[in-house]
Amino acid sequence: MNIKRMKWILSFMLADAIGLIPENITIAHGDVDGMASAAIVKRARGDSYVVFSGPRSVSKMLGMIRRKHKIFIVDVAINPSALSEITRKLKRLKEKGSEITWIDHHPWTKEAIETIGRYAEIHVKEEKSAARLVMEILNPEDEVSRKIAEIADDADTAEYSMEISRLYRAGSRGSKLRKRIVDLMAEGKFMDEELEEKLKNSMEKEGKSRTDVNYQFLTTSSGKKFVLIDLRPSGGPGSVIAKELCLKEDFDFALVIFSCEKFSLYRCKGSENLSKVCEEYEGGGHPYACGGRIKMPFYRKILCKILGKGYRPPEIDELIERVRKLNEEASSDNNDKC
Template sequence: MDYYAIVHNDFDGTASAAVYARAVGSLPTKVFFTEPTKIHNLLKSLELRGIKKIMIADIGINQSTLNEILTQLNRLQTEGAEIEWFDHHVWKDEWKTKLREIGVTVYHDVTTCGAGVINKNLNPDDEVSSKLAKADCAVDIWLHDDPLGEKLRRIVESNKDFKWKEYLINKFYNGVIWDEEFEKILEDQVDREINGYSKLHKHIRVLEIDGRKVVVAVRWKGPPDISYASQYLMNRYNSIVFASVNGKSISFRSNIIDIRRFAEKLGGGGHPLAAGAGLNAPFWRKLLNKIGYRKPMLDWASSVVRNVIKEVGFVEYEKNIRKSS
């Protein structure tokens, strides 16, 4: 079967593409890795070139780009494409209704990860897919109940090249979940992480907002990964929120605060405990940061974070299990 796979550019997106491929019995003709803040632009530039099926997975929807997404999906379907969308981020019911009204098949379930949504709906009896999805969910939705997830996430993130993720999709599709190649990469990655932790203090600032501590960071190159670093820094500084910027976007993390509210205020979205939004820094601040002078970028990022938190407020996340739909 010929089809395009459009997935998030992380472990969950990679795993989602592999689980879907195993479910339909073939690898995608082409994989497009993207982000929720860019999906509308990708769809706008997408040409079918004879392809009649598109799967989208682990990509949430932002209110600010919804209309353009609907326009482009409608165009692609008019040109003959069948579209399936699998996701686990928080959606408004009206978004799902609008997609279904134009003919998109929507699988939405906030109780699992992207790969888990596909596994549950398309191939629940496939042992390899179930094992991969379980490991993926352990780190993607912060369950931390499967050690394999921490290992595989490091494997996926060890190389930012999309060709590497395509290579991994192929391996997972062929039933390889762990091997000697992965073991060697893991050893090297952990060594690099340990070295990286000692340098994190150069990239951060600790704020106090309404009596609570918040860590703001300017993104660094190399390990540790943002998720591991955020946990480390929040624990070290007794912080309840972690925010990081790279000049183009902002990411929020927390263990107790519904930080998706902050991301939504900035035009983004995500999970209640892990979310983000597009956020362009002034050019001169990005330039200074690039040459190693981080203070201007940290000043700007701290102001953005302080303002959005002051406006939205700290709201604790209620970990109630929501029904899938």
């Protein structure tokens, strides 16, 4: 954990302990859909403290909340390995009097629904985006919320046919930009000159990074062809790059290495359930698109960041081999998902 993150955790816990955090807290995924979902919650329920999290880290965020709140968790899937830990945190919060609503469009196991349902109001349903589900549940008559859901649909299906969804995606990598986007959507303004300039600059940088993409084609043990896209050390728009390659090349799915810590899988064709792989790497998502975390010793992480593509730590090689071998298991129908 870096110093900046530690300072934020301490400041949040102190602010919550002395009552400075608003009654409503929204925990959302950090992509366009998560931002859109958080914005709809704000429109429907008023002022809300928004934090961004994921399938594994959501338990840590829940553990930081010390007082009674109305908590909305949106567009965050459940990682099976974190289920018991999340359950303990939710139980503690409910005993303190907190009201918890969890709205998600990712697949959940029956066990997760039954267990989490004891302590939270759960809405799990397959939709193009979580924001659409949030809108239908919390604010179905609001035209602005409907427009927000349309942006989320466009982004979370990786269509990106709307300029604003492309701009928002460029702003999904920094917490300050994310919160500004959430606030503007919640106000029904969507964009201002300052934000547009920052997002366009970010898109321009991403465009330059896409001209020098390092990728190679590999094959799974079951004969499926996949592309390895290495975006280290600076990352980039992995979903967009994968989709562009899908249109030009013939392969089944893409493994995108964003950094020495994060990766994603994107399905190009077929019916492989890629989320099984991501769940084993403390992540989650959809069967067709998901993400996970790469763990390695600190010294390797430093080398990885400094040397970029010039150094591939064994943990990344292990991930690649895991993808090769687990693809057969991941492609089988997961009948206990709802």
